[in-house]
Amino acid sequence: MKIQKPGLDVVTCQIPEDDNIRFSDDRSSMTLVGQSRKEAHRPTESLAKPKQVLNIGNWNVRTMYAIGKTAQVAKVMNEYKLDILGISECRWTGFGKLKLSTGETVVYSGREDGVHRSGVAIMLSKHAERALIEWRPVNDRIITARFYSNYIKVTIIHVYAPTLDATDEAKDSFYEQLQTVVEVVNQHDMVIITGDMNAKVGADNKDKETVMGKHGTGVINNNGERLVDFCGLNNFVISGTLFPHKEIHKNTWTSPDKRTNNQIDHVLINKKYRSSVRDTRVMRGADVASDHQLVRTQIKLKLKKQDxxxxxxxxxxxxxxxxxxxxxxxxxxxxxxxxxxxxxxxxxxxxxxxxxxxxxxxxxxxxxxxxxxxxxxxxxxxxxxxxxxxxxxxx
Incomplete structure (x- = not known):
């Protein structure tokens, strides 16, 4: 199929045929060049609430470019009652928005050269889709979505970071792009960054207490140092290191030989909303034939009482x-x-x-x-x- 960006070239999107997918012509929820805010989608529901838990998932599914894989991911999303699910390595090309027959909505951003590699997506429940204000495909490694709430607007940034073996130039380019995205986010928003960071931050939080807790796993590596520096610069907290869980509920990736387990998929939240995070842990029951585990974060908005x-x-x-x-x-x-x-x-x-x-x-x-x-x-x-x-x- 072909999707036309206003004022930009036509982008060809190649997605496998699947009975569970139907494409929607309504792309009003995406604010593009030449489109005013009044023309953008008007949200009808509130996402983050003080008396309601918001469930956010983070999962590297390895690929969505396979028949039936999208339906499997949507099924797991419903089983765990997730409102939003950030998906890494969807491997779809181009960008777009589609709706599943089961009611979920997917916005995605992939490569524009036709190569089915990397790619990121955000799957939304019916409730989350009705709260969607806008979404932006940055590139094949970064996508953002902003949601309405009566109390505080929420910006989700889902990413797929370069691996440890990638060149320093590729890593620097990724974090420069991510920094640019974070800087343009409204300063009053609750900002949540999810994704496969390919970074080990370790268990030692000495001199890093404001960035992470003491419940990480392993030893920090080069990618972990980059992630910690990014969090320190932008006042983010790595939520997966804040809660005392068993090792199996903290490690998010297992090597093919089943001998190595690492915590490389993370959820970051801006520091002033740290108290709103109730829990972040691995859900080991979820399975879509991936070597990564589903990470679920529960958020219940905590507001400061005004005296x-x-x-x-x-x-x-x-x-x-x-x-x-x-x-x-x-x-x-x-x-x-x-x-x-x-x-x-x-x-x-x-x-x-x-x-x-x-x-x-x-x-x-x-x-x-x-x-x-x-x-x-x-x-x-x-x-x-x-x-x-x-x-x-x-x-």
Whole structure:
């Protein structure tokens, strides 16, 4: 099939035939060149809520370019009640959005040279799809999606990082692109980065306490150092290292000879929402013939209670200043207090001087003017009452 980006060349997308897939012509949820925000898809549901757990999956399935594989992944997604599932190595080419016969929606981004390698995708439940604001295919290793919430908008960035054997140039290019994507995300969003990072961060979190917990596995490698540096620069936390689980529930990849297990698939979240993460662990029961395990992260939005009584703003009755006697009394009171402040030594700190000035002004206003009393305005105006009287007379 062919998909046309507004203002860009036609991209050919090759996907195997599957009865469970049907393509949707509605690409309004993707904000592209030449498309305004008003034309973008309007979300009808809220994704992240304080009283509801958000389940996010992260899985390298090895390939989606096989008949029936998409249906298998969707089945596992439903079994584990995942709202969002980030998929690495989908191996689809081009980019696009499709809908499965079971109701799930998939947005994907792959190579544009027709080679079925790498590729990333995000599978959405019906609920998550209705909260989708926009999605962007960056390249065959990075895709983003943004979701609406009544409380805080959520940005999901799914990635597939170069392996340990890749060249330094390839690794530097990947993290430069990822850095560019993170920098343009709205600063108020909850940002979650999922994917196969191909990075071991280890169990030792000395001098890295703000980036990771003490429940990682193994020993950090070169890719792990790059990931830790990226998290430190952008204030992200590696959630898989925060919770004490058995080793089998932390290791995400098993070597073909079954002798080596590593924790290389990670979920990152910006630090200010660290307390909202309830758990991150491997779900060993999920199986789609991959050497990677499904990683599930549970998030329950935790909001900070606002103390309305703290530092209340005093509203003084400044309308009294229109009377000459009260205005003169206020001026005299203020001058007397300022005269006392002038006698204070010049060695006093500037902050202390400001506090003294602020206290003098507020105390004078409180004693002379008093606070403004809120008067309840009548909800029926004078003109309305006149009409009521006129109707009564006519009656």
């Amino acid at each position: 309305k009584k703290a530092n209340p703003r005093m509203k003084y009755d400044v309308s009294k200043l229109q009377y000459p006697a009260i205005k003169n009394q206020f001026s005299v009171e203020l001058k007397n207090r300022f005269a006392v402040l002038e006698a204070v030594s010049d060695d006093v700190d500037i902050e202390a001087k400001w506090d003294n000035f602020n206290n003098a002004f507020n105390q004078s206003a409180k004693e002379v003017l008093g606070t403004r009393k809120r008067k309840q305005k009548p909800w029926i105006g004078v003109e309305s009452w006149k009409k009521v009287e006129r109707e009564n007379i006519l009656k």
